[in-house]
Amino acid sequence: MPSAKYEQIYKKIREDILAGVYAFGDFLPSENELTVLCGCTRNTVRRAIGILTAEGFLLPQHGRGVQVIYSPETGKSLFTVGGIESFSEAAQRNSLRVTTRVVGFEELRADETLSRRTGFDPDSELFHVQRIRSFSGEPIIYDENYFLKSEMPGLTRKIAGRSIYDYLEKELGMTITTSKRRVTAEPAIPEDIRYLALHGLDFVLIVTGQVFNSRGVMFEYTQSRHVPDRVCFIESAVRQKII
Amino acid sequence: MPSAKYEQIYKKIREDILAGVYAFGDFLPSENELTVLCGCTRNTVRRAIGILTAEGFLLPQHGRGVQVIYSPETGKSLFTVGGIESFSEAAQRNSLRVTTRVVGFEELRADETLSRRTGFDPDSELFHVQRIRSFSGEPIIYDENYFLKSEMPGLTRKIAGRSIYDYLEKELGMTITTSKRRVTAEPAIPEDIRYLALHGLDFVLIVTGQVFNSRGVMFEYTQSRHVPDRVCFIESAVRQKII
DNA sequence: ATAGCCAACTTGTTTATACAAGTCAATAGA
DNA sequence: TCTATTGACTTGTATAAACAAGTTGGCTAT
Numbered sequence: 205m206p207s208a209k210y211e212q213i214y215k216k217i218r219e220d221i222l223a224g225v226y227a228f229g230d231f232l233p234s235e236n237e238l239t240v241l242c243g244c245t246r247n248t249v250r251r252a253i254g255i256l257t258a259e260g261f262l263l264p265q266h267g268r269g270v271q272v273i274y275s276p277e278t279g280k281s282l283f284t285v286g287g288i289e290s291f292s293e294a295a296q297r298n299s300l301r302v303t304t305r306v307v308g309f310e311e312l313r314a315d316e317t318l319s320r321r322t323g324f325d326p327d328s329e330l331f332h333v334q335r336i337r338s339f340s341g342e343p344i345i346y347d348e349n350y351f352l353k354s355e356m357p358g359l360t361r362k363i364a365g366r367s368i369y370d371y372l373e374k375e376l377g378m379t380i381t382t383s384k385r386r387v388t389a390e391p392a393i394p395e396d397i398r399y400l401a402l403h404g405l406d407f408v409l410i411v412t413g414q415v416f417n418s419r420g421v422m423f424e425y426t427q428s429r430h431v432p433d434r435v436c437f438i439e440s441a442v443r444q445k446i447i
Numbered sequence: 448m449p450s451a452k453y454e455q456i457y458k459k460i461r462e463d464i465l466a467g468v469y470a471f472g473d474f475l476p477s478e479n480e481l482t483v484l485c486g487c488t489r490n491t492v493r494r495a496i497g498i499l500t501a502e503g504f505l506l507p508q509h510g511r512g513v514q515v516i517y518s519p520e521t522g523k524s525l526f527t528v529g530g531i532e533s534f535s536e537a538a539q540r541n542s543l544r545v546t547t548r549v550v551g552f553e554e555l556r557a558d559e560t561l562s563r564r565t566g567f568d569p570d571s572e573l574f575h576v577q578r579i580r581s582f583s584g585e586p587i588i589y590d591e592n593y594f595l596k597s598e599m600p601g602l603t604r605k606i607a608g609r610s611i612y613d614y615l616e617k618e619l620g621m622t623i624t625t626s627k628r629r630v631t632a633e634p635a636i637p638e639d640i641r642y643l644a645l646h647g648l649d650f651v652l653i654v655t656g657q658v659f660n661s662r663g664v665m666f667e668y669t670q671s672r673h674v675p676d677r678v679c680f681i682e683s684a685v686r687q688k689i690i
Numbered sequence: 691a692t693a694g695c696c697a698a699c700t701t702g703t704t705t706a707t708a709c710a711a712g713t714c715a716a717t718a719g720a
Numbered sequence: 721t722c723t724a725t726t727g728a729c730t731t732g733t734a735t736a737a738a739c740a741a742g743t744t745g746g747c748t749a750t
Contacts, residue, residue, distance in 0.1 A: 208703065229663070234730060245705050250731090258501060263663050267712030267730050271663040275566075323518075389632035389652040389675035407650040407675075409632040420472070420506050420514040432632035432650075451733065477700065488735050493701090510700050510742030 213242050213252035221261055221274055228275035232262070235270075301340050307399065308334030309361040311353065322350050322425035323414055329353040333364050336399050346399050346408075346429040355423040385413040389432065400431050408432060456485050456495035464504055464517055471518035475505070478513075544583050550642065551577030552604040554596065565593050565668035566657055572596040576607050579642050589642050589651075589672040598666040628656040632675065643674050651675060 220226050233241065238249045253270060256262045261274040310332050312318075319326040330350045337345035349368075351359060356372060363371045388410050392400075396408050409432040415424040463469050476484065481492045496513060499505045504517045553575050555561075562569040573593045580588035592611075594602060599615060606614045631653050635643075639651050652675040658667040 210703080236730085245707095246731095247706090248704065251703095263659055264731065265661060265663060265713090266732065267714085269713095269730060273659055273663065273665075387630050387652075389650060391648070405634070405650075407632060407648075409630075409652075416506055416516055418508060420508060420516060422516075453733080479700085489701095490736090491734065494733090507701065508743090509702065510744085512700060512743095 209242075209244050210248050210251040210255075213238075213244070213249060214255050216242075217252060217256060218261065221256075221272055226272045228272055230272045231269040232272065303338045303341075304365055305336045305338070305343075306333065306361055306365050307336055308332065309364060314350075318350075323422060324350065324352065324425065331356075331359050333368075334395075335364065342401050343399055344401060344431040346396055348427045348429070350425040352421070352423040355417065355421060385411050387411050396429055400429070402431055403433070405432060452485075452487055453491050453494040453498075456481075456487070456492060457498050459485075460495060460499060461504065464499075464515055469515045471515055473515045474512040475515065546581045546584075547608055548579045548581070548586075549576065549604055549608045550579055551575065552607060557593075561593075566665060567593065567595065567668065574599075574602050576611075577638075578607065585644050586642055587644060587674040589639055591670045591672070593668040595664070595666040598660065598664060628654050630654050639672055643672070645674055646676070648675060 217226075217232070226232060232238070232253075235246050235249050235253070239246050242249060253262060253264060257264060261272065262270050263273045264270045312330055312332055314322070314324045314326055314328045314330055316326055318324070318330075319328070324330060329352075331353055333347075333349045333351065335347045335349070336343045337347060351368070353359075356376065359368070359371070389407055390410055392402060392406050392408050396402065400408070402408075409430040411426075411428045411430070413424075413426045413428075414422050415426065416422050460469075460475070469475060475481070475496075478489050478492050478496070482489050485492060496505060496507060500507060504515065505513050506516045507513045555573055555575055557565070557567045557569055557571045557573055559569055561567070561573075562571070567573060572595075574596055576590075576592045576594065578590040578592070579586045580590060594611070596602075599619060602611070602614070632650055633653055635645060635649050635651050639645065643651070645651075652673040654669075654671045654673070656667075656669045656671075657665050658669065659665050
């Protein structure tokens with residue numbers, strides 16, 4: 205499947221950075237040079253550079269060039285999630301075996317409280333799924349999801365044990381676009397202590413998120429409770445001139 | 448100071464969303480209509496839309512239009528930092544009095560250990576600053592910063608008590624561009640317990656970051672230790688088609 | 691009535707071009 | 721030797737135009 209040109213260029217430069225072709229502190233070839241190398245216009249090159257900048261790989265400097273500010277060493281903690289690296293990439297990089305255990309699966313209707321907490325309309329029919337994610341046999345994530353039933357009527361406990369996103373994308377042809385995540389830390393609840401390898405810690409790192417599909421329908425509310433010393437989140441912020 | 452057109456458009460649409468002119472679920476005027484309204488080309492409009500999309504405000508839908516997926520209610524926790532809202536904006540929105548107390552100020556030279564932890568070159572001359580940030584009189588952030596002395600030779604304890612960034616930008620004319628942040632949770636250390644209003648909690652939410660100036664020099668390493676129940680971080684992730 | 695098609699929208703990608711503005715080194719002039 | 725300027729780079733902003741591709745609603749022919 206031939207993707208857009210700017211995606212190919214993005215991918216190429218990103219791989220080169222990760223492989224060390226361009227090291228921390230190096231300057232990329234100038235935009236005009238990349239234009240020739242990539243066989244496209246400056247606009248297209250700039251688009252790829254823009255994405256990599258937003259992700260914290262590059263720092264363009266007016267009049268000087270585009271500098272690489274990603275160093276593989278700094279970025280290598282056991283497990284990082286966020287702008288710079290996706291969940292599955294991180295698992296793969298650390299060659300971790302990922303297993304999923306479904307510990308809860310039910311259908312329910314959103315009441316007032318749940319509606320306020322999740323953002324679903326009251327009376328929405330939902331699936332409520334609770335899962336434990338283990339990496340190399342060690343349970344480090346307790347996932348609690350609510351899915352909008354109308355968007356995925358055929359969801360079963362079995363599918364939840366594999367990958368729900370595979371089911372959505374490959375079976376239903378749904379494409380997932382945007383998700384908003386919120387990171388907090390809270391005291392551990394009994395489920396955390398029961399399910400997770402907390403090693404005596406009494407708190408968890410929580411990521412809650414709302415996920416939208418390409419039709420603008422919020423179809424998932426997630427709460428992921430992480431063992432804090434095994435996970436960290438990386439974010440890159442580009443400071444706007446706007447106050 | 449007249450900023451770029453795309454920034455003005457970005458600002459305008461953002462304000463309209465926050466003010467409720469465009470509500471959650473609404474579609475924006477089409478790009479062609481905005482082109483007329485803003486008196487510019489489609490490219491410029493699309494640029495503003497692109498930023499707001501990356502920040503989690505908008506969801507463009509191919510062939511349908513651009514939908515607003517930000518709702519003021521959902522976004523309103525006491526204090527949020529991240530893509531969608533800046534630190535000072537959040538403080539202002541909640542009309543909180545911000546005060547800073549300097550509890551440590553020293554000069555030192557980076558040894559091997561500190562170098563590996565912070566990313567500064569070994570033997571770099573650094574300022575080490577420790578500060579408590581209070582909001583409405585309540586101490587909720589313990590900030591530990593290392594600054595590269597060569598980039599800001601005149602830093603004093605007094606300046607640290609006001610705003611170091613004001614000093615850098617207004618006095619030295621430095622512009623800050625990019626920062627990489629890393630979010631974790633860890634058990635509280637004695638300093639946390641001594642300085643912060645933890646209300647019995649025994650863990651903190653930690654944000655570590657490296658800040659680059661416009662010359663690509665990493666001049667700051669920060670570790671902010673937050674009272675976990677008063678802070679949360681919001682991030683927006685746009686899922687690329689790229690695996 | 692309905693199935694299918696089509697026209698008029700929408701956003702997505704790419705090219706081409708022009709000028710503005712910051713950087714840097716070489717050069718010319720004092 | 722030092723300073724100022726110039727010119728050749730760099731990235732930043734904006735315009736204009738064309739075509740691709742997804743969506744929607746109405747119209748037509750069955």
